[in-house]
Amino acid sequence: MATKENKNTLLEVHNLKKYFPVRKGILRRVVAHVKAVDDVSFFINKGETLGMVGESGCGKTTVGRTLLRLLEPTDGSVTLHTDAGAVDLFQVGGRALKALRKELQIIFQDPYSSLNPRMTVGDIISEPLVIHKIGSANEREARVAELLEAVGLNPQYAKRYPHEFSGGQRQRIGIARALALDPQLIVCDEPVSALDVSIQAQVINLLEDLQKEFGLTFLFIAHDLSVVRHISDRVAVMYLGKVVEMCETEELFQKPLHPYTEALLSAAPIPNPEYQMERIILQGDVPSPVNPPSGCYFHPRCQYAKDICREKAPEFKEYIDGHYSACHFSDELTLKSVRDIEQEQKAYQSNGQSAPAATAPAAEEAPKSDDAPEAPAAEDA
Amino acid sequence: MVKLIEVKNLRTSFYTEDGVVKAVDGVDFTIDRQKTLGIVGESGCGKSITSLSIMGLIPVPPGRIEQGSEILYYRNEGEPPIDLTQLDAKGKEYRSIRGNEIAMIFQEPMTSLNPVYTIGNQIIEAVMLHQNVSKKEARDRAIAMLEAVGIPLPDQRVDEYPHQLSGGMRQRVMIAMALSCNPTLLVADEPTTALDVTIQAQILELMKGLQDKFHMSIMMITHNLGVVAETADDIAVMYLGKVVEYTDVRSLFRDPLHPYTQGLLESIPALTGEKKRLVPIKGMVPDPFNIPPGCPFEPRCPHAMDICRQKMPPLTEARKGHRTACWLYEDEANAKPESAPAAAE
Numbered sequence: 001m002a003t004k005e006n007k008n009t010l011l012e013v014h015n016l017k018k019y020f021p022v023r024k025g026i027l028r029r030v031v032a033h034v035k036a037v038d039d040v041s042f043f044i045n046k047g048e049t050l051g052m053v054g055e056s057g058c059g060k061t062t063v064g065r066t067l068l069r070l071l072e073p074t075d076g077s078v079t080l081h082t083d084a085g086a087v088d089l090f091q092v093g094g095r096a097l098k099a100l101r102k103e104l105q106i107i108f109q110d111p112y113s114s115l116n117p118r119m120t121v122g123d124i125i126s127e128p129l130v131i132h133k134i135g136s137a138n139e140r141e142a143r144v145a146e147l148l149e150a151v152g153l154n155p156q157y158a159k160r161y162p163h164e165f166s167g168g169q170r171q172r173i174g175i176a177r178a179l180a181l182d183p184q185l186i187v188c189d190e191p192v193s194a195l196d197v198s199i200q201a202q203v204i205n206l207l208e209d210l211q212k213e214f215g216l217t218f219l220f221i222a223h224d225l226s227v228v229r230h231i232s233d234r235v236a237v238m239y240l241g242k243v244v245e246m247c248e249t250e251e252l253f254q255k256p257l258h259p260y261t262e263a264l265l266s267a268a269p270i271p272n273p274e275y276q277m278e279r280i281i282l283q284g285d286v287p288s289p290v291n292p293p294s295g296c297y298f299h300p301r302c303q304y305a306k307d308i309c310r311e312k313a314p315e316f317k318e319y320i321d322g323h324y325s326a327c328h329f330s331d332e333l334t335l336k337s338v339r340d341i342e343q344e345q346k347a348y349q350s351n352g353q354s355a356p357a358a359t360a361p362a363a364e365e366a367p368k369s370d371d372a373p374e375a376p377a378a379e380d381a
Numbered sequence: 382m383v384k385l386i387e388v389k390n391l392r393t394s395f396y397t398e399d400g401v402v403k404a405v406d407g408v409d410f411t412i413d414r415q416k417t418l419g420i421v422g423e424s425g426c427g428k429s430i431t432s433l434s435i436m437g438l439i440p441v442p443p444g445r446i447e448q449g450s451e452i453l454y455y456r457n458e459g460e461p462p463i464d465l466t467q468l469d470a471k472g473k474e475y476r477s478i479r480g481n482e483i484a485m486i487f488q489e490p491m492t493s494l495n496p497v498y499t500i501g502n503q504i505i506e507a508v509m510l511h512q513n514v515s516k517k518e519a520r521d522r523a524i525a526m527l528e529a530v531g532i533p534l535p536d537q538r539v540d541e542y543p544h545q546l547s548g549g550m551r552q553r554v555m556i557a558m559a560l561s562c563n564p565t566l567l568v569a570d571e572p573t574t575a576l577d578v579t580i581q582a583q584i585l586e587l588m589k590g591l592q593d594k595f596h597m598s599i600m601m602i603t604h605n606l607g608v609v610a611e612t613a614d615d616i617a618v619m620y621l622g623k624v625v626e627y628t629d630v631r632s633l634f635r636d637p638l639h640p641y642t643q644g645l646l647e648s649i650p651a652l653t654g655e656k657k658r659l660v661p662i663k664g665m666v667p668d669p670f671n672i673p674p675g676c677p678f679e680p681r682c683p684h685a686m687d688i689c690r691q692k693m694p695p696l697t698e699a700r701k702g703h704r705t706a707c708w709l710y711e712d713e714a715n716a717k718p719e720s721a722p723a724a725a726e
Contacts, residue, residue: 055577056548166665196423197604201648201661208658223577230650230659253652267582268652269607273630281586282579285547342653 009081010217011044011067011185016076018059018066022290034289036062038241040076041316044185049211049218051232051249053225053264057286059241060221064187067219068104069097080104082184102132105178109190111170115162121148121173122158128180147176150213152206168199172206179210185217192227204231225268229253234322237261240297241289243316247323253338257325259302262335275345280336296328304333384455385566385598386412386435387462392447393427393434400670404430404444406622409696410615412566417592417599419613419630421606421645425666427622428602432568435600436485437470454478481511484559488571490551494543500527500554501539504561511562526557529594531587549580556587563595570602585612606649610634618642621666621677624696628703638705640682676708684709 017040019033037059044050052060065071067078069089078089082103089100105128108114115124125147126140135143145155151172162170171191178186188207192200208231210216222228228235229249236246237260245258256262266280282301287293293300299309308328316326327333393405405427412418420428433439435452446466453462456478468475487493495503504523508514514522520539527535530553543551552572559567569588573581589612592599601612609616609630616633618626618641626639637643644662664681667673673680679689688708699710 055579168665196666197606197645198423198648198662199665201650201659204650205659205661225578226650226652229652230656263579265652267578269581269585269605269611270652271606271610271634271646271649273610273613273634279582279586281582285549285580286577338653345653 008045009043010046011081011219012077012079013043013063013067014041014077014079016040016063016066016078017074018062018071019074032290035241035292036289037066038289038292040238040241040243042236042243042246044217044219045233046184047211047215047217048233049220049231051228051235052219052221052238053223053228053235054238055223055286057240057289058238059289060238061189063238064106064189064219064221068101068106068187070106080185098132102181103184104187105181105183105185106187106189107171107174107178107191110194111167111174112194114174115170117162119161120158121160121162121165124162124173125158125176125180128177132181134181143180144176147179150179150210151176152202166199167195168202171195171203175203175206175210179214182214183216185219187219187221189221190223191220193222193224200227207231225264237264240286240292242297242326243324244298244327245323245325247320251320251323255320255323256335256337257319257323257330257333258298258327259304259333259335260298262337263301265338265341266336270341270345272345296326304329382416383414383458384411384453385414386455386600387451387453388431388435389451389453391431391434391450391452391466393430393439393450394445394447395443396445397443402669403622403672404669405434408617408619408622408624410617410624410627412598412600413614414565414598415592415596416614417601417612419601419603419609419616420619421603421609421616422619423604423666425621425669426619428619429570431619432485432570432600432602435465436483436568437465437468437475437479439470441470454483456482477511480507481562482564483566483568484562484564485568485570486552486555486559486572488574490548490555490575491543493555494551496543499540499542500546504539504554504558507558508561522561523557526561527554529560529591530554530557531583532557548576549583552576552580552584553587556584556591560591560595560597564597566598566600567592568600568602571604572601573608574603574605581608588612606645618645621669621672623677623693623706625678625707626703626705627696628700628705632700632703636700636703638699638703638710639678639707640684640709641678644681644683676706 016037018037019035021030022032022034023029024031040063052063054060062071066073073090079086080089080100080103087100092100122144125144129135129140129143144158148155148157153169153172192203195203211218220231232249234247235249235252236243237258239260245261252261256265263280263282284301287300295311296309296314299305302309314326314328316324318324319330388408388410391405391408395402395404408431410418420431422428434446439446450466452465454465455462501520501523504526505516505519508519508522524535524539527538532538532550532553546554573584576584601609603609613630615629617624618639620641626642637646647660648662650659662681667680675691676689676693679685686708694706694708694711696704696706698704
């Protein structure tokens, strides 16, 4: 078992697998499987945000949907710890499952396709209440007004239709719907990646406030590392259907143990033109999950790969307290972290650059727009 | 610095049944030879329409480039420029420029390639349209270009269809196609937005390398401040069809002047440094049919004054080589003798 839990654990996922069949020919015979999620184990503690990062096709969305049983799992178990005791979500069905769904909600990525255009905002938000037969019509109306207020929208908007709202407002409606049943866990599936940056910040702040107010637990799925760093308490990094690293957020950014995490951190563009670092540029693309490489799935793109990586899949195990990694060399490698990037950045700036003052007219030593950008180091060193 | 493109007072509007949308409303900037101009802004700010105006790809009607707009293209050094707005967008001269001397790559590599032709055919088509070469030479050129953009086994890949390639590979094909006629300007409209970070890093690195190799200018349109910080020499920040700040990349990040730029920089979470609560820009972008009078950013601006509600501030030089359109800096701009228009060139 790769993960250990404590009494604070809300959700445990063990050896979760989700394979999609690939069918071919007239008989639609199954010729292969897409291993979208391939033996994933992790846990989420009460009240925390677990960030899940990875590139497209790594299976992060499938993890979120499978553990809500929006997709049926191929194998594995998901245990939810409620006040009434622990339940394996994959072993229940019918009425028991429906009751459990109250505790688990989801916010979708695309605010344009996740709201029914023919329903009013009030109907959309109260639908979960109707399905679970909660409250009278009047009570539901009051609840909708309360929820709209909680997500920062005018309660009068309940009578309007989704097309009357902007992307950011729609995402707020989606959040209100997820909150309607007072769930314990919300799976946020890329909730801000379809939004403009200024709106993104509004929605992130809202999610943080709601988490504090209602004691929510989030599984926050995203591909943007800076957003994940901002919102998560712990982070799980996925690559080709597997979790390759999991630990506390700062630990991940300061001391990554997996070479894929290192490359991911290094690839993120930094909005600071004064400092441009040496990037680790991964070669090639993510391999196909139908035919994953032998051994460690990351070895064809890994700069540290050795023979063993081609032959044996590394175990996902705990290296330091609460820091899990799936790499044969996590003990040996010293990987570049964000802290190193930061220090280089500082050293670079103090090395002959005046401090970047935000308000003072510091621009005088950046002479003219045309000759400044090309030789940053030489300028007044 | 040698100018390649000079855009003066560009205004592109769309006449729809619901009213007129001034998508680009009085934009000025210059792209120098072998330099990269970054255009940054959120959706609806007019950055893509600016690029389509340069390419002569505005659908007419409903679109129209208004009288008085100028897009000066300095085709040959030392010769008078061509005003692209005066050319017939479907005419011979524009076609000799578009795709040949000024090429474009689009955001969506999935939808901008034709699925029923091999990638080789699509590149060969572009080459044969613009260059006087045989099919054999065009094919050789296509293979060479695929190799230049880092596609493995280019002589085999040239006969593959777009669906056989991954997103990053398709974007490389788009770049190969755009560069196949050796353009002087590459217009890149959100070239990495649809790609993953590790692939984005590959493509940005590739574009930088190719810029040096082919001596071209790049107009990089993006909403990602990290991407422009890495690639651009100069940056124009756009908001609701107007350039609100225009300077070199280092001044912009070191000393952002316009409240909108400051707001943008504060609202992105950082990968380094201390975590702090994000400061979002309040409200949202106004309806393009009802742009408020005065400064378009006024309803969202923390420093809004009375004058902001009445009059649009001009884009003036608030610091040396650093222009912004904001009344906050108007005194500083007026204090200096009027050298603004010449300085950024």
